[in-house]
Amino acid sequence: MPDTDPRVNPYVGLRPYRREESMLFYGREREAQEVATLWQATGLTVLYGASGVGKTSLLNAGILPLLDPERTDVLPVARIGAHLAPSESGGNPYVVALLSSWSPELSPERLAASTISEYLADRPERTDLYGDPVPILAAIDQAEEIFHGSPFLEKERKAFLEQLATAVRKHPGLHVLLSLREEYLFLVLPYERPIGQGSRTRFHLHPLSLAKAKEAVRKPLVHTHRTITRAAADLLIDELRTVDFVNEIGETSTIQLDTVEPIQLQVVCSALWASLPAEVTEITEDHARLYAQVEEFLFEFYKRTIAEVASEYNVPATEIRYWMRNVFITEHGTRNAVYEGLRATQGMPNEIVRALEDRHLLRAEQRLGIRWYELTHDRLIAPVSRSDSPESSLREARLALQERDWEGASRLADAAVRAADAGASWVRAEAAEIFASVAAARGEIHIARKYCEEAAGIFAERQRFDGVARALTTDGLLWLAQGDPMRAIERISAALNWAPNDVAARVALAEALLKSGTPKAADAIISGLPSDLAQQTLKKLRDPS
CATH class of the missing domain: 1.25.40.10 (Tetratricopeptide repeat domain)
Structure with a gap:
């Protein structure tokens, strides 16, 4: 296990954990062990959960470190979307994307000539101490990218999934894991049997329980120069699981949830670490009360995310925030769900809505073939409800x-x-x-x-x-x-x-005088303007075109 700088922030914030950060990844030991076991035992394992629940972190920092390299042949985790591009050589772009994840050193043109089965057949066979072949473990993270791509690639998409099923059939030692958002689970169902070859399972990843959330707060600090008291950790968790609902007439009701969203925990803990004075070595309840401004941290996360999307799509951030506030929060101060239109959702272009989903502000759910959106968590109601200045x-x-x-x-x-x-x-x-x-x-x-x-x-x-x-x-x-x-x-x-x-008024008066048929009066007004502005005004009035 690599050493860590004791003064480096042990919380990762918005991004997923990496494999080399497994020593900082806590609260998911049971899930990691169970999925690792299922993956090695079945042809197809589907890991699914809500956006931001920590699927990528679980895969990278929880599951992969548990796999014995002497007993398993683990392929690099694949991301189809990261490599998906039209192939000039005519190969299937989904197949090329998968193989590029496994062998990034090879050119797409060379990979385009292979099927998944041919690629695996060309790899050297790995054996254990007794000479028996070890299982080949292949994971595709964010596998929803396979299913919500361009409709013009539907033929290639189906051919790719057929190739994957063929590869599992021809290579009995191949075990596939698909990690995806739960709203896309229904799209995988028709392919579970052929890919799994009769051996398939699913694992639903839920938010953190209160006990596991406290572990995720306390235990990463073991590798740092700081500690945190139980009272301080409890205070943080209580803040994260407490939700206030305020309706339009100012009435407030409060509930406490039984779970904590991992991404919100990381946002708050990362911000708390950065807010503490350098000399603090033990984070006490007083420090948590003084520096852990949970509402402010979540609000800053919300504003920053909206700003990123606004910049990417060249839309005013305030317009997106206004839309979020008025669309996703009811007059009772609770979450509202809206359906996705053909091109826009409640007036907002669908590409922007999906970008907000990708950044964990919105979650989607399929109902009778229609996508419905809502805020990812009740804890976001307060930040979203805040008005812009x-x-x-x-x-x-x-x-x-x-x-x-x-x-x-x-x-x-x-x-x-x-x-x-x-x-x-x-x-x-x-x-x-x-x-x-x-x-x-x-x-x-x-x-x-x-x-x-x-x-x-x-x-x-x-x-x-x-x-x-x-x-x-x-x-x-x-x-x-x-x-x-x-x-x-x-x-x-x-x-x-x-x-x-007032210069604008004087220019306007000159224009009105000129149009009233009194050019000398207009010239008198213009002559009182600064010379450069007077020349511009004269040119504008004499030559309106």
């Missing part, structure tokens, strides 16, 4: 305006209003400006004018003279667009009474 929502709404995403801008401005404190009327005023812009873009001039009036009134009450000027200028430009330059001049002049040096 009004400032960030308004900022994202303005970006949406620039991109002419009227619906997104309106939704984000509404989210800002909902997130604001009761006394933060400035948020309502700035949201009204955005609503006015959206209404104007849609040709709803009367509605836009009402929002301008609302914004101007609130800004005036708060003595935000710049805001009043913006709202009145927008209103004036609406009149100008309707062909009423005189009313536009009146409104924009009023704006300049509130903010005499």
Whole structure:
């Protein structure tokens, strides 16, 4: 067992455990031993469980270290999705992906010429001390990647599964393990008998029991310079299994669960370790109370995950969070389930929804052939329920305006209003400006004018003279667009009474004067602008195209 740096964080956070980290992997000893035994005894073992329950960690750090290399021939754990790509040489892409996992040093072109059976036949046979062949153990992690790939590869997918069944038949010593999310289990059922050749089993991996969760908190610290008291570990576990439900009228109910989600435990413990002062060597109950801000840790995990997905798909993070909050939490403050549409789920593109599932925020379940989504755990209700800050929502709404995403801008401005404190009327005023812009873009001039009036009134009450000027200028430009330059001049002049040096208002006034047939008055306004801006304004007004 390799040595570890006693000051390195012993908790892995979001990523799975690696095989070399088996000395840090606790709480799954029974499951690891049982699956290792089943794998060696049956043709096909299906390991399944919810997203984030720890299947990959169990395989890497729990099961593989238990296998005796003198008595088993263990192939490298395969990931079909990691190697799946069209083959230029015409080979089956699923077969090439599997063989590439087993022999990454070989080119895909060379592997494309082999079947699974031919590949295994070409490998040197391993024998035990008595000269008998040892079993060949082949595991495919995240095997759901086989089943939810491109529909254009359906023929190749079926041929791959047939090859796998043929390989088990031709090589009696081959034992296959498929690890996959439980919502895909039904897709494996038709292939269990042919792949297992009559010898098959399933293992359902559940969340950690309370006792095993405490082991997963305490025991990794054996390899570090720190320890944790039982009271501190108990406090962490109690925090993770306690869920508050808050409905829309503020009523709160609390329940305590009998299990703990492994991924949430890792997120919280990893964050706690990083938060502790360097001099702390024993983590006490006081340290846990002071530094283990479970709600904050989970909220940061949630925000970070949303930010990653938003960046990957070029969607505002606040829009995804707004969607999560309004779709997956009921008015009673409990989890809500929604079905996946053909292209979008409750207005969110399906590729984004699946990315959230892959990152353990959502879980899916098949019901009568339809995928249904919900939050992975009740413990995520509180982080998801949190509103974005009004400032960030308004900022994202303005970006949406620039991109002419009227619906997104309106939704984000509404989210800002909902997130604001009761006394933060400035948020309502700035949201009204955005609503006015959206209404104007849609040709709803009367509605836009009402929002301008609302914004101007609130800004005036708060003595935000710049805001009043913006709202009145927008209103004036609406009149100008309707062909009423005189009313536009009146409104924009009023704006300049509130903010005499407002450049946007002065440019708008010059435009209104020019369209009213008074170019000299317009020139007088323009001449008072900075020279570079004056030239740009003149060019714009004289040559609108």
